Amino acid sequence: MITDFLINFVPFSHDELNDILPYFKKEKVKKNEVLIKEGQVCSKLYFVDQGIGRSYYLKKDGKEVTQWFFGVNNFMSSVDSFFQQSPSFYYLEVLEDSILYSITKKNMDALLAKYHNMETFIRLLTIDTLAKFVHKLNAIQFQTAKERYTYMLAEFPDISHRVPLGHIASYLGITQETLSRIRKNDSH
Amino acid sequence: MITDFLINFVPFSHDELNDILPYFKKEKVKKNEVLIKEGQVCSKLYFVDQGIGRSYYLKKDGKEVTQWFFGVNNFMSSVDSFFQQSPSFYYLEVLEDSILYSITKKNMDALLAKYHNMETFIRLLTIDTLAKFVHKLNAIQFQTAKERYTYMLAEFPDISHRVPLGHIASYLGITQETLSRIRKNDSH
DNA sequence: CTTACTTTTTGATATAGGTCAAAGGAAAAT
DNA sequence: ATTTTCCTTTGACCTATATCAAAAAGTAAG
Numbered sequence: 001m002i003t004d005f006l007i008n009f010v011p012f013s014h015d016e017l018n019d020i021l022p023y024f025k026k027e028k029v030k031k032n033e034v035l036i037k038e039g040q041v042c043s044k045l046y047f048v049d050q051g052i053g054r055s056y057y058l059k060k061d062g063k064e065v066t067q068w069f070f071g072v073n074n075f076m077s078s079v080d081s082f083f084q085q086s087p088s089f090y091y092l093e094v095l096e097d098s099i100l101y102s103i104t105k106k107n108m109d110a111l112l113a114k115y116h117n118m119e120t121f122i123r124l125l126t127i128d129t130l131a132k133f134v135h136k137l138n139a140i141q142f143q144t145a146k147e148r149y150t151y152m153l154a155e156f157p158d159i160s161h162r163v164p165l166g167h168i169a170s171y172l173g174i175t176q177e178t179l180s181r182i183r184k185n186d187s188h
Numbered sequence: 189m190i191t192d193f194l195i196n197f198v199p200f201s202h203d204e205l206n207d208i209l210p211y212f213k214k215e216k217v218k219k220n221e222v223l224i225k226e227g228q229v230c231s232k233l234y235f236v237d238q239g240i241g242r243s244y245y246l247k248k249d250g251k252e253v254t255q256w257f258f259g260v261n262n263f264m265s266s267v268d269s270f271f272q273q274s275p276s277f278y279y280l281e282v283l284e285d286s287i288l289y290s291i292t293k294k295n296m297d298a299l300l301a302k303y304h305n306m307e308t309f310i311r312l313l314t315i316d317t318l319a320k321f322v323h324k325l326n327a328i329q330f331q332t333a334k335e336r337y338t339y340m341l342a343e344f345p346d347i348s349h350r351v352p353l354g355h356i357a358s359y360l361g362i363t364q365e366t367l368s369r370i371r372k373n374d375s376h
Numbered sequence: 377c378t379t380a381c382t383t384t385t386t387g388a389t390a391t392a393g394g395t396c397a398a399a400g401g402a403a404a405a406t
Numbered sequence: 407a408t409t410t411t412c413c414t415t416t417g418a419c420c421t422a423t424a425t426c427a428a429a430a431a432g433t434a435a436g
Contacts, residue, residue, distance in 0.1 A: 065330060067322075080319040083312075089326075112308070119307035120300070124271075126314040131268040133321050134255075138245075138277075141328055141361040142253060145423070165384065173329040178423060180385055333393070352413065366393055368415055 002047050002101055005073055009128075010121045020111055020118070024101040029094045036092040042081035044102040048074050051098020052159055054167060055090040066171035069159050076100070079129060095163050140173050146182050148172040190235050190289055193261055198309045208299055208306070212289040217282050224280040230269035232290040236262050239286020240347055242355060243278040254359035257347050264288070267317060283351050328361050334370050336360040 002024060006012055012020070024047065029035070036042050038057060046053070053070035055078060067090055070076035081088035082105060094100075103111075111118045132155070139151035152172055153160050160168065165183075169176040190212060194200055200208070212235065217223070224230050226245060234241070241258035243266060255278055258264035269276035270293060282288075291299075299306045320343070327339035340360055341348050348356065353371075357364040 059330060067326075080315060080322065083315045084319070112311075116304045116307060119304060119311055123307055123311040123314060126311060126318060127268060127271045130314060130318045130321060131272070133318065133325060134268065137321065137325050137328065138255075140325070142247060164382090175424060176384075177386085177425085181423095184385080354413075363394060364414075365395085365416085369393095372415080 002049070005047070006121060009124045010117050012115075012117055012121075016115055016117060020115070023103050023107045023111065025103070027100045027102055029098045029100055031095065031097050032093060034091055034093045036078055036081075036088050036090070038089065038091055039087045040081075041085050042078040042088050042092070043105050044077070045082050045105075045108060046070075046076040047101040048072055048076055049099040049101055051094050051096045051100070052162060053092065053094045053098065053100075054163070055092050056167075056170070057090050064167075064170060066167045069156050069163065069167075069171065071156060071159050075125065079126070083126075095167075145172070145174045145178050146185075148174065149179065149182050149186075190237070193235070194309060197312045198305050200303075200305055200309075204303055204305060208303070211291050211295045211299065213291070215288045215290055217286045217288055219283065219285050220281060222279055222281045224266055224269070224276050224278070226277065226279055227275045228269075229273050230266040230276050230280070231293050232265070233270050233293075233296060234258075234264040235289040236260055236264050237287040237289060239282050239284045239288070240350060241280065241282045241286065241288075242351070243280050244355075244358070245278050252355075252358060254355045257344050257351065257355075257359065259344060259347050263313065267314070271314075283355075333360070333362045333366050336362065337367065337370050337374075 003017060003021065006017070006020070026049075027046075029051070035044075035046070035053075048070050050072060052072075053076045055067040055070075055076075056064045057067060059065055076092065078088040078090045078092060080086060081090075085105065108122075112122065135155070136151070139148050143151070149168075149172060152168060165179055166176040169179040172179070191205060191209065194205070194208070214237075215234075217239070223232075223234070223241075236258050238260060240260075241264045243255045243258075243264075244252050245255060247253055264280065266276040266278045266280060268274060269278075273293065296310075300310065323343070324339070327336050331339065337356075337360060340356060353367055354364040357367040360367070
C-alpha cells in the first residue's frame with residue numbers, strides 16, 4: 001500500500017496522510033499501454049500497486065532500450081521530466097494489466113509547498129532512486145554480461161522471469177542472443 | 189560562490205542565508221588528499237570553490253575506477269553515504285590543490301529540519317544529480333568508446349584536459365590505451 | 377485445432393576494444 | 407641538472423560479445 005510506503009520513509013501524521021492520500025487517483029491500465037511518449041512532459045507520478053512498468057527509449061536505429069523496470073510498491077515516472085517538467089527522453093509503459101495510483105505535478109507541488117514532510121519524503125525517495133541508478137551504473141560499467149545478469153536477478157527478483165528476455169537484455173546493455181546463452185549455461 | 193549556487197535553485201531569504209552560510213567551513217586541501225575512504229561514512233558535504241575532486245573505487249583486481257568528477261561550483265560527496273549515513277562504496281579525493289566549503293551531516297540535518305527551503309534545495313539538487321547520472325548511464329550503456337569521450341567533453345569541458353587520461357578512461361568504462369588512440373585520431 | 381504472430385534459441389562469423397609489453401615524454405623530487 | 411617516478415603512446419595479439427540468419431518454441435486469435 002502507498003500509505004506504508006510513505007510512512008516507511010517519513011513519519012507523516014494522520015492528518016497529513018488524510019490530506020495527501022486522496023490526491024492519488026487509482027488508474028487501471030491495460031497491458032502494453034503507453035503512459036508517456038518521448039518528448040512529452042511527464043505530468044503525473046505513478047505508484048505501482050499491481051503490475052509492472054518499464055521506461056525505454058529508441059536508439060537511432062529504432063531499437064528499444066529498456067532504461068528501468070518498476071515493480072509493485074515503487075514509484076514510476078520519468079523522474080527528471082516530472083520534477084523538472086522537461087520533455088521526457090523516455091517512453092513509459094506497463095507490461096501487464098496494472099493498477100496504478102497517480103498524482104499530478106500540480107497537486108504534488110501544492111503538497112510539497114504545504115508540508116515540510118512531503119519535501120523530506122521526495123528528497124529521500126530521490127536519493128534512494130539515485131542510489132539504485134548508481135548501483136546499476138556500477139554493474140553495467142565494468143562487469144561481464146553474466147555478472148550483469150546476476151545483478152538483474154538481485155535487483156529485480158520478482159520481475160526477471162515475467163518480462164520478455166529482450167527487454168532485460170537491452171536493460172543490461174547486451175543482446176538478447178547473449179542473454180539467452182547466459183541463461184542456458186546458468187541452468188547448468 | 190556558494191550563495192549564488194543556493195539562490196539559483198531556491199529563493200532563500202537574506203535571513204535564511206545569514207543563518208545557513210556560516211555552517212559551511214572553508215577547507216584548503218592539498219593535491220591528492222583523500223577526504224573519504226571506502227567503508228567510511230561520509231560525514232560532510234563539500235562544495236568545490238576551487239580545484240577538482242573525484243570519487244573512485246577499487247575493483248577486485250586493484251584497479252581504480254573513477255565514478256565522478258567534481259568541478260568548481262559543484263557539491264561533492266558520496267551522496268548516498270552522506271544522506272543515508274551508510275558506508276561509502278567510494279574514495280573521495282582532490283586532484284589539485286583545492287578550496288572547499290564543507291558542512292557536517294549534523295548541521296545539515298538541523299538546517300533541513302529548520303528550513304522548508306533547505307529541504308527543497310536538497311531535493312532539487314538531488315534530482316539534478318540524478319539527471320546527470322542518468323545521462324552518464326545512457327552514454328555508457330549504448331555508445332562506442334569514441335561517443336563516450338564526446339559525452340565526457342560535453343559534460344566536463346573544463347576538466348577533460350586537467351586530469352590524468354587514465355582517470356577519464358576508467359570513468360568512461362574504457363582502457364587508457366583505447367582513450368589514447370581516440371584522442372590521437374580526434375586531432376586528425 | 378490451425379494459422380499467424382511473437383519470442384527464444386542456436387549456429388557461424390565478424391569486430392571493437394581489451395590485454396600485455398615496452399618505449400617515449402613529462403613532471404616532480406633530490 | 408640529474409634521477410626517479412608517473413603518465414601517455416604505440417604495437418601485436420586475443421577474446422567477449424555483436425551481428426546476421428534461420429530454426430524452434432511459445433502465445434494469441436480466429
